[in-house]
Amino acid sequence: MKPLRPGRIVAFTLLLMGGIVMIMPLLFMLATSLKTSSEVYELHLLPREPTLDNYLEILTRSPFGRWFLVSFSVASLTTASVLFFDSLIGYTLAKFRFRGRTFVFIAIMSTLMIPTEMLVIPWYVMAKSLGWLDTLWGVMFPGMMSGFGVFLMRQFFLGVPDELLDAARMDGLNEFQIFWQVALPLVTPALSALAIFAFLGNWTAFLWPLIVTSSPSLYTVPVGLASLSGEFQTDWEMIMTGSSIATIPTLLVFILLQRNIISGIMLTGLKG
Amino acid sequence: MASVGLRAIRKDFGRTQVIKGIDLDIADQEFVVFVGPSGCGKSTLLRLIAGLEDATSGDILIDGRVVNNVPPKDRNIAMVFQNYALYPHMTVARNMGFGLRAARLPAAEIDQRVTAAARMLGLENLLHRRPGELSGGQRQRVAMGRAIVRDPQVFLFDEPLSNLDAQLRNQVRTEIKKLHQDVRRTAIYVTHDQVEAMTLADRIVLLRDGRVEQVGTPTDLFERPANRFVAGFIGSPAMNFLSATLENGEIVLPWMRLPAGIAGSGAVEIGIRPEDLLAGDAAPEPYRFEALVRVVEPMGSEALLVIAVGGHEFQVRLMGRIHPIAGTRMLFAINPAELHVFDAATGQSMPVVQAR
Numbered sequence: 001m002k003p004l005r006p007g008r009i010v011a012f013t014l015l016l017m018g019g020i021v022m023i024m025p026l027l028f029m030l031a032t033s034l035k036t037s038s039e040v041y042e043l044h045l046l047p048r049e050p051t052l053d054n055y056l057e058i059l060t061r062s063p064f065g066r067w068f069l070v071s072f073s074v075a076s077l078t079t080a081s082v083l084f085f086d087s088l089i090g091y092t093l094a095k096f097r098f099r100g101r102t103f104v105f106i107a108i109m110s111t112l113m114i115p116t117e118m119l120v121i122p123w124y125v126m127a128k129s130l131g132w133l134d135t136l137w138g139v140m141f142p143g144m145m146s147g148f149g150v151f152l153m154r155q156f157f158l159g160v161p162d163e164l165l166d167a168a169r170m171d172g173l174n175e176f177q178i179f180w181q182v183a184l185p186l187v188t189p190a191l192s193a194l195a196i197f198a199f200l201g202n203w204t205a206f207l208w209p210l211i212v213t214s215s216p217s218l219y220t221v222p223v224g225l226a227s228l229s230g231e232f233q234t235d236w237e238m239i240m241t242g243s244s245i246a247t248i249p250t251l252l253v254f255i256l257l258q259r260n261i262i263s264g265i266m267l268t269g270l271k272g
Numbered sequence: 273m274a275s276v277g278l279r280a281i282r283k284d285f286g287r288t289q290v291i292k293g294i295d296l297d298i299a300d301q302e303f304v305v306f307v308g309p310s311g312c313g314k315s316t317l318l319r320l321i322a323g324l325e326d327a328t329s330g331d332i333l334i335d336g337r338v339v340n341n342v343p344p345k346d347r348n349i350a351m352v353f354q355n356y357a358l359y360p361h362m363t364v365a366r367n368m369g370f371g372l373r374a375a376r377l378p379a380a381e382i383d384q385r386v387t388a389a390a391r392m393l394g395l396e397n398l399l400h401r402r403p404g405e406l407s408g409g410q411r412q413r414v415a416m417g418r419a420i421v422r423d424p425q426v427f428l429f430d431e432p433l434s435n436l437d438a439q440l441r442n443q444v445r446t447e448i449k450k451l452h453q454d455v456r457r458t459a460i461y462v463t464h465d466q467v468e469a470m471t472l473a474d475r476i477v478l479l480r481d482g483r484v485e486q487v488g489t490p491t492d493l494f495e496r497p498a499n500r501f502v503a504g505f506i507g508s509p510a511m512n513f514l515s516a517t518l519e520n521g522e523i524v525l526p527w528m529r530l531p532a533g534i535a536g537s538g539a540v541e542i543g544i545r546p547e548d549l550l551a552g553d554a555a556p557e558p559y560r561f562e563a564l565v566r567v568v569e570p571m572g573s574e575a576l577l578v579i580a581v582g583g584h585e586f587q588v589r590l591m592g593r594i595h596p597i598a599g600t601r602m603l604f605a606i607n608p609a610e611l612h613v614f615d616a617a618t619g620q621s622m623p624v625v626q627a628r
């Protein structure tokens with residue numbers, strides 16, 4: 001092993017501290033889910049008698065399974081939609097010259113500056129007049145495309161050489177085939193990153209699903225868990241149990257996709 | 273069988289005129305090279321023929337048929353790109369067969385064509401590699417293979433050698449020439465390297481600023497340049513130019529007078545190629561002059577010199593294994609048969625009648 005230089009020691013110490021700060025709440029969540037309700041407010045990490053009762057209870061006595069299904073459908077459908085449309089729009093903005101291109105791009109970028117809190121009221125009015133209140137589609141529609149995704153994909157598509165697209169044109173592909181078979185495979189790192197962002201964002205979305213849904217059968221996991229905290233008491237161990245289960249898909253998505261976030265294949269078909 | 277014709281082709285990008293009216297006929301099986309300085313519109317012209325750009329006006333004919341509205345894939349052409357443009361995520365075999373697959377050829381036929389092309393180019397062992405795992409020369413050959421499998425009537429090349437090192441460049445250049453002799457198809461080749469143009473072309477089209485300066489065989493352009501620009505562009509080292517005056521059929525230089533056989537008087541520019549400045553005893557009297565040898569670059573069987581006379585410097589290419597010494601004075605002579613005279617105002621060549 002190489003001897004550690006002082007700079008590296010400092011760096012590693014800082015990273016370790018950062019890591020601990022990040023992981024502590026998660027550990028607490030996991031620990032609390034294994035505690036009994038009498039033990040919840042004792043602030044030691046390890047449960048005295050670890051038990052899986054909470055898990056059994058939340059899965060059998062609450063509609064948690066249903067919420068999980070709703071969340072999963074919402075998150076995967078919106079992610080699929082974001083991946084498809086954002087990359088299509090990003091590709092068009094990066095690779096085609098047309099009148100108003102810059103304007104469209106700036107317009108899309110400017111949506112990034114508007115916080116969700118400001119949008120929920122217009123969304124609500126819109127959903128109401130279109131009859132989307134308390135429907136699955138109503139939960140999903142604001143997340144079907146994202147300005148950030150368009151920006152991200154555009155930046156990556158800018159790096160795809162025009163020559164490759166011309167080569168595909170000579171090979172007789174139509175414009176959609178060029179996008180699908182040539183350009184898209186070259187930006188898989190960006191697609192993976194975007195998939196993670198989109199999935200996590202929609203999986204943990206709270207404010208909008210809370211507003212648009214009223215029947216518990218359409219609650220997403222965060223909304224459902226929040227409904228567990230009542231007016232006079234909050235079942236923290238239940239909420240933490242639900243949260244622990246809810247972490248699993250996000251972890252899976254991350255583990256499956258992060259392998260793809262390696263750049264480098266991009267330019268290898270060209271020189272050097 | 274495919275000829276290519278350009279009729280009054282113009283191309284504007286927004287307000288910039290890039291191609292300013294080009295007429296050209298390329299015969300079937302001919303190897304034509306577009307050459308010219310950077311930015312003169314060579315690639316644009318090639319892309320117009322390929323169908324990757326639409327002409328602003330004018331007609332493009334392939335095999336006598338106007339193809340202005342025919343998409344690239346139906347023009348029966350293939351193109352080799354400057355940076356190879358191989359699909360990085362596909363193997364060599366898939367890269368080569370991609371166009372055929374898009375055309376829905378049966379898998380067996382694709383296989384057979386790819387194998388045949390790979391054998392021709394010595395790529396058999398690389399078919400399962402990805403472009404990233406190939407050397408520059410190998411990528412170049414895959415790019416050619418991709419063009420060959422389509423069995424096109426016309427091959428288009430856009431500076432295919434510019435990313436290879438000098439040694440490989442010569443080798444691949446020879447391969448391209450051989451390929452052309454084997455497949456006998458029309459080829460249009462873009463380069464800004466005049467050596468490539470001279471060695472490959474049946475005919476050279478010299479472009480400048482969106483216009484054709486001269487069309488002809490390499491020998492035509494070298495020996496009978498139409499104007500000063502062509503004369504300066506073709507040949508390496510470049511032609512020496514010098515302002516002079518024409519007085520009653522004689523060219524007057526500050527230190528000598530040359531018989532030119534051109535009637536009239538006025539300002540002219542004379543051009544002498546470095547290889548047409550000879551050692552003094554090789555030409556008769558009126559063409560001789562004494563000059564100071566400034567620099568000597570020996571190159572084995574020849575030497576490149578810089579000589580100075582009358583306040584001017586000339587490049588000289590002197591054949592022979594015995595080289596002069598820098599700093600000495602020496603007798604030189606202008607090869608009378610190869611003296612070029614250009615109108616100083618228009619740059620056009622003026623015919624020189626030799627009084628031999």
Ligand SMILES: Nc1ncnc2c1ncn2[C@@H]1O[C@H](COP(=O)(O)OP(=O)(O)OP(=O)(O)O)[C@@H](O)[C@H]1O
Nearest residue numbers: 285288290308309310311312313314315316317464
């Ligand atoms: N898509 C485009 N939009 C605007 N201008 C363009 C476009 N393509 C080319 N041009 C301009 O047209 C001119 C000719 O370009 P072209 O690529 O044909 O030159 P070239 O002769 O191939 O040069 P090089 O030897 O550098 O490749 C250049 O001035 C270039 O800036």
Ligand SMILES: [Mg+2]
Nearest residue numbers: 314315316431
């Ligand atoms: Mg070019």
